[in-house]
């Protein structure tokens with residue numbers, strides 16, 4: 001059953017009330033609405049817990065999409081209680097983890113500004129993220145870190161603009177990813193914009209991001225690996241450079 005994806009309109013929503021609409025054989029829970037982000041576009045799904053009326057908690061190990069993107073399945077950890085269809089629950093995201101993912105995800109966008117090459121892959125993580133670029137140039141990682149931190153310190157606003165699927169299809173040039181397909185199929189696509197009037201960047205992305213670049217905090221490029229003649233893998237980590245050798 002299609003779910004109302006509350007996180008799409010408010011990345012900072014960490015709790016909400018919802019009603020169970022379906023249960024899967026493997027324990028997966030569907031809700032009428034959710035603030036839980038489901039794994040997609042390189043960003044891992046949320047963890048956290050669902051709270052029952054009597055206060056007991058159902059811990060979630062992951063959130064993923066079903067057969068289509070408008071289905072979100074909340075997957076409990078082994079041995080957790082199963083709610084009933086029609087039961088009202090209070091949803092709680094593991095906010096500390098999600099906020100780190102939002103900071104990291106935004107950092108990946110900033111990296112694509114500093115390195116304006118086609119993206120061939122990306123994975124957002126709590127500790128480290130990686131972005132693969134189709135490029136053959138050699139870049140100094142400290143130089144990239146300095147440019148990234150400049151964008152962080154300039155504290156640009158980051159916000160979402162909605163466009164229709166048709167508008168995106170008519171403007172293929174705004175898609176930076178070579179292999180990752182933009183989040184089509186929901187009728188509207190979120191364009192993640194950075195800077196006043198998208199002065200820094202805009203690209204289609206269905207993930208969750210912070211609302212100003214300052215929130216990203218200290219990040220650095222820990223490593224740039226050569227993956228074939230025309231592929232470079234950048235690893236972004238939190239903190240000041242030099243923590244790893």
Ligand SMILES: [Zn+2]
Pocket residue numbers: 105106109192205206207208209
């Ligand atoms: Zn994004």
